[in-house]
Amino acid sequence: MRVRRVLSKTVGVLQATIGGAIMIFAFLFFYNFFNVQEILGASPVSIGIYLWISIIFGLLSIISGLFLFYER
Amino acid sequence: MVEPQLKRDLGLLRTTMLGVGGTLSAANFVIIGHAASLAGYAIIPVVIICGVLSLLTMFSYAELGTAIPLAGGEYTFAKVAYGGFTSFLTGWFEWLSNMFYGALSAIGFAYVVSYLFPQINIPLTAVVLVTIFAIINLRGTKESATAETIITIIVLAILGIFVITGWSYVQATPAPTQSTSTIGLLGIFAATAYLFELYLGAEAVAAAQAEVKNPGKNIPRAILLSAIILIALYSSIVIVSLGIVPPEALSTQSSPIAFVAEQALGPIGAFLITIGLAIAGLAATNGAILAQSRVLYAMSRDGYLPKGLCKVHKRFCTPHIAIIAGAVFTMIFAATGFVNFVVYAVNLGFIIGFSIVNFSLIKLRRVAPHLKRPFKVPLYPLTPIAGIAASIFLALFIDPSVLVLGAELVVVALLVYYVRLIGQNRIRIAFGGISLGLGSFLLYIAYSIATKSIQLQGISQEFNSIIFYLLIFVSIVQVLAGILNITVSDRRR
Numbered sequence: 001m002r003v004r005r006v007l008s009k010t011v012g013v014l015q016a017t018i019g020g021a022i023m024i025f026a027f028l029f030f031y032n033f034f035n036v037q038e039i040l041g042a043s044p045v046s047i048g049i050y051l052w053i054s055i056i057f058g059l060l061s062i063i064s065g066l067f068l069f070y071e072r
Numbered sequence: 073m074v075e076p077q078l079k080r081d082l083g084l085l086r087t088t089m090l091g092v093g094g095t096l097s098a099a100n101f102v103i104i105g106h107a108a109s110l111a112g113y114a115i116i117p118v119v120i121i122c123g124v125l126s127l128l129t130m131f132s133y134a135e136l137g138t139a140i141p142l143a144g145g146e147y148t149f150a151k152v153a154y155g156g157f158t159s160f161l162t163g164w165f166e167w168l169s170n171m172f173y174g175a176l177s178a179i180g181f182a183y184v185v186s187y188l189f190p191q192i193n194i195p196l197t198a199v200v201l202v203t204i205f206a207i208i209n210l211r212g213t214k215e216s217a218t219a220e221t222i223i224t225i226i227v228l229a230i231l232g233i234f235v236i237t238g239w240s241y242v243q244a245t246p247a248p249t250q251s252t253s254t255i256g257l258l259g260i261f262a263a264t265a266y267l268f269e270l271y272l273g274a275e276a277v278a279a280a281q282a283e284v285k286n287p288g289k290n291i292p293r294a295i296l297l298s299a300i301i302l303i304a305l306y307s308s309i310v311i312v313s314l315g316i317v318p319p320e321a322l323s324t325q326s327s328p329i330a331f332v333a334e335q336a337l338g339p340i341g342a343f344l345i346t347i348g349l350a351i352a353g354l355a356a357t358n359g360a361i362l363a364q365s366r367v368l369y370a371m372s373r374d375g376y377l378p379k380g381l382c383k384v385h386k387r388f389c390t391p392h393i394a395i396i397a398g399a400v401f402t403m404i405f406a407a408t409g410f411v412n413f414v415v416y417a418v419n420l421g422f423i424i425g426f427s428i429v430n431f432s433l434i435k436l437r438r439v440a441p442h443l444k445r446p447f448k449v450p451l452y453p454l455t456p457i458a459g460i461a462a463s464i465f466l467a468l469f470i471d472p473s474v475l476v477l478g479a480e481l482v483v484v485a486l487l488v489y490y491v492r493l494i495g496q497n498r499i500r501i502a503f504g505g506i507s508l509g510l511g512s513f514l515l516y517i518a519y520s521i522a523t524k525s526i527q528l529q530g531i532s533q534e535f536n537s538i539i540f541y542l543l544i545f546v547s548i549v550q551v552l553a554g555i556l557n558i559t560v561s562d563r564r565r
Contacts, residue, residue, distance in 0.1 A: 008556050015507070015553045018546055030473075031408075048476075055480060057510065063487065064503040064553050071560065 005071070012068030019061025026054035082284045084293055086221050087277055091298030092305075093224030094273030097173075098353030099180025101329040103269065103415055104310065109323035111263035116310050118263045119270065123303035125466070126271035128459035129426040130295045131449045132433040133275045138287050138446040139436070145275060146425045146432075147367060151374075153432035153439075157489055160376045162428045164485045167367040169421025171398055173272065174360030175405035176414045178202050181353030183411065187327035188346050195409035202406050205358045206399035209365060211388050223355050228305070230348030234333055234341070235308045241336040242315035258469075265469035266412075268419050270306055273356070274298055288446025312336075361399060368394035376492060416474040420467065424478075427463040430456035497560070504557030511550030518543035 029036045030051050042050060082090070104115070111118050136149045150162035175198070182197035277284075277294045284290050313322060313332045325331040329349065333341035369391040372381035385392040405414055433456050436443060449455045467475075491499050520526040521540050531539070 004556075007552075011549060011552045011556055014549045018549060031410075052476070059480075059484065060503065060506055060510065061550070061553075064507050064557060067500050067503060068553055068556055071556075 008068045008071045012065045016062050016065025019058040019065060022054050023058035026051055084290050087284050087290050087294035088297045089221040089224045091274040091277040091294055092301050094276035095271055095302055096227050096352045097177045097180055097356035098184045098349040099176045100270050101349050102180045102183045105322045105325055105328035107263045107267045108319035110259045112319045113314060114260050116307055118260060118267055119306045119310050120303055121264055122267050123271055123299055125462040127299045128455055129429060130274055132429050132456050134292045134295050134447050135445055135449045136433055138291055139443050146429045149432040150428050153435045160489050161485055163367055163371045165421045165424045167364050169418055169425060170360050170364035171401050172414055172417040172421060174357055174402040176418055177353055177356035177360055178406045179409055179411055181350060184327045184346055184349040184353060187330040195407045198406035199403050201357055202399055202402045205361045206395055209361050209395050210390055210392050223351060227348050227352045230344055234345055235312050238312035238336045262469045265466045268466055269415050271302060272422050292447045364398040365391055365395040368398055416471040420470050420474055420478045423463045423467050427460050430459040500557050500560055504554045507550045508554030511547045511554055514543050514547035
């Protein structure tokens with residue numbers, strides 16, 4: 001049980017961190033900070049789609065990670 | 073739960089000043105510049121139309137505020153009228169609107185101050201301001217309608233001086249070159265949706281109903297008076313400004329009104345206006361942080377949000393966790409420094425809130441006809457229906473990226489609500505399945521990159537490898553998370 005608890009907390013933190021990083025990346029990407037759009041060669045049409053995918057992926061990861069982290 | 077009895081000591085003047093002061097924010101005088109670029113000289117009727125549209129819903133606030141004598145504003149109205157998810161969604165957007173309004177007020181303050189001190193960093197100043205007021209709110213603030221009245225009168229006096237001296241300047245000097253650019257009807261509608269924010273905050277009159285003397289008479293009068301004062305104030309400021317400089321000149325300034333004051337009254341005018349608007353910005357930021365923390369507190373108390381948010385600090389007797397949580401989100405949006413995005417976000421939140429207030433009024437008139445109503449909306453049901461129609465119409469002209477954000481926030485609201493309602497276990501299993509799916513999908517993409525089925529253009533081989541290993545790592549984490557969420561034992565459920 002203790003192994004599972006440690007594993008859940010570790011994976012939860014990792015997953016939530018990945019989700020948060022993706023959300024931050026989506027923000028940087030949408031507002032083209034550091035010329036991210038040019039670096040990744042994103043066309044104007046695809047920006048919205050990438051943003052949607054990133055935000056949904058990030059949100060799902062954060063929520064799932066929090067479930068694991070707060071597992072009792 | 074018994075609501076504490078508050079002393080009714082607010083007369084008509086102080087109640088009116090609550091409505092006027094609630095709307096006066098530094099940001100209002102910053103966004104006039106962009107609105108002028110959208111509507112040109114038509115910004116004058118736009119300002120008046122926005123006031124009238126806002127007034128339609130203010131009547132609904134007045135009726136519901138006097139009929140339902142409980143704290144909480146639109147969240148409480150929706151709870152009484154609909155309950156369930158509708159009241160949760162109302163509280164959710166009430167919180168978000170106040171959070172965005174706090175960020176906007178802080179950014180507006182930074183822009184106004186940057187007119188005198190151009191070297192300041194706008195996002196950093198806004199974040200520092202939010203932090204300071206979060207700390208002040210944590211330590212406890214004794215709300216004082218008298219202080220609010222004094223601040224409002226000072227700001228009104230400064231703006232009054234600006235209007236009178238500016239008008240004298242307009243009369244004494246030749247008119248500026250008229251703009252030749254044509255503004256379409258769409259530009260005017262867009263400006264209306266954008267400037268709707270000018271009148272937000274006037275609902276503070278209805279929210280303070282428990283402290284108003286003779287609320288049946290004073291609240292509707294104060295709402296009407298504050299609307300008249302605000303429409304007169306904003307339209308006279310815009311008329312004077314456009315009499316001194318053309319709309320294009322306003323749109324390029326960080327603090328358009330300070331710029332106009334400098335043209336008409338010299339550096340002293342710019343200084344005076346900046347001081348007045350900065351005071352307004354500080355008061356608005358503080359008010360928004362206070363309001364959003366109380367909404368979070370109330371929603372947590374009602375079981376809609378985690379219980380931790382309604383914890384009260386032992387020493388300061390303030391909902392410290394709600395204040396910190398709200399302030400963190402406010403800081404994130406203040407850090408963007410993007411005025412237009414935050415303005416539309418504020419407007420969207422309030423448009424949804426206003427619609428629900430009007431719907432609540434109609435529903436309660438039908439299901440609770442005998443409810444004691446010291447004040448009734450005139451021309452019912454035309455007034456609330458016109459308020460709803462105006463809200464829907466304005467929403468059409470909100471920036472699409474903000475509408476996308478709004479849709480996502482509704483999805484998040486649904487998730488939060490149903491997690492509380494049906495328990496964590498089913499939601500966890502669902503999230504476990506989603507994580508497994510995402511992990512498998514990422515593994516497939518990594519495999520496709522390795523086998524060159526997907527080729528990333530313009531990226532070096534080394535960076536390609538980094539992306540491959542990153543994808544493998546993320547997919548393993550997702551798959552593990554999925555398995556752990558799905559295999560949670562019954563005891564844990």
